[in-house]
């Protein structure tokens with residue numbers, strides 16, 4: 001069995017934490033994709049707030065919850 005990467009809104013850099021697409025201003029589902037998909041730096045099992053570019057910046061949507069062992073869809 002070959003395991004492949006797939007493109008969907010969940011790994012697109014245009015997906016907002018609200019599950020809206022910032023490029024098309026529409027609400028999207030995780031199993032959707034469009035031709036404007038752009039891969040976001042992907043999450044891994046080692047991802048957490050401490051290695052997130054948004055940690056302790058204004059870009060973090062969850063500043064009161066961010067910390068060791070925590071993670072959200074806005075990780076980058």
Ligand code: SF4
Nearest residue numbers: 009012021033034037
């Ligand atoms: S650009 Fe396309 S793939 Fe990316 S979030 Fe928007 S609708 Fe989804």
Ligand code: SF4
Nearest residue numbers: 049052054055060072
């Ligand atoms: S809460 Fe999300 S955006 Fe904020 S530091 Fe953690 S992973 Fe990054």
